[in-house]
Amino acid sequence: MAEENADEQAEATTEEAVSEDAELEKELESEEEQERLPFPNARVVRLLKSELDPDKMVRARVKKELNEWLGELVRRISREINKSPYTVVEAQDLHKATKKYDQLDEVAQQKERLISYMNRIKGDCNILIEDVEKSFDVGGNVRRGRKLSAAAQEEQDAQQAENEEE
Template identity: 45%
Template sequence: MVQESEKEELPFAKAEVVRLMKQHLDSDKMIRERVKVEMNKFLGEILAKICKELNKYPYATVEYDMFKECIYPYKNIERINKEKERIIKHLEAIKADCDSLSMDIERTMRLKEE
């Protein structure tokens, strides 16, 4: 009975999710039942998050441009992560410059005090 109640909770047909997973996994991979269920739930959560974003629009009809805007973070995660890395490296360089300037100021102040 536990399996039947799990099936009722899943947002998508499990067979379809498994079929799609197998299309993208190596042919020698086996998928555990828990992974099948959790993938299904995860996809449902993503769908819910996108719909929540779509609900923020004041229009009665969901248009393709609205949809594209809402899925942008999911479709461009690699580019977003690269940009994040670039910004972090730049901030680290700025921090190093600030540390260097701070040491210069400390050295200059000590010389003037002497």
């Protein structure tokens, strides 16, 4: 019974999403919406689909939001270019404004390398901690058949004698 309700809810949700998507698709095709979007929607969708697997379908909401996001990105870059003191915008100004976006992949790769390196260090530290714990008891005496100093041997003998008396 519960499975039937879950299936019905899933179907209803899917139907709502499909109808909402159809409405958005019609809205995107209208001339008014095309004027409002920063870029021609067909071109944005073509670029998007060129990088996706052929079996992927793109919802209308994704198409619209990607177009709007790209417009916002162009605005940010334009504001950065506008900080240039010169009246003519050169390619150098564009490259300077887009540099942080171009370096995102490099930053992500560097982050992964650093995390990997720190995990190796952490592993080495854990091994060293285990070695120290295996090598020394609470009193600071050496274990594993290693010879104790004369003072440490006397102290260990005294502790054993006390334990035997009790």
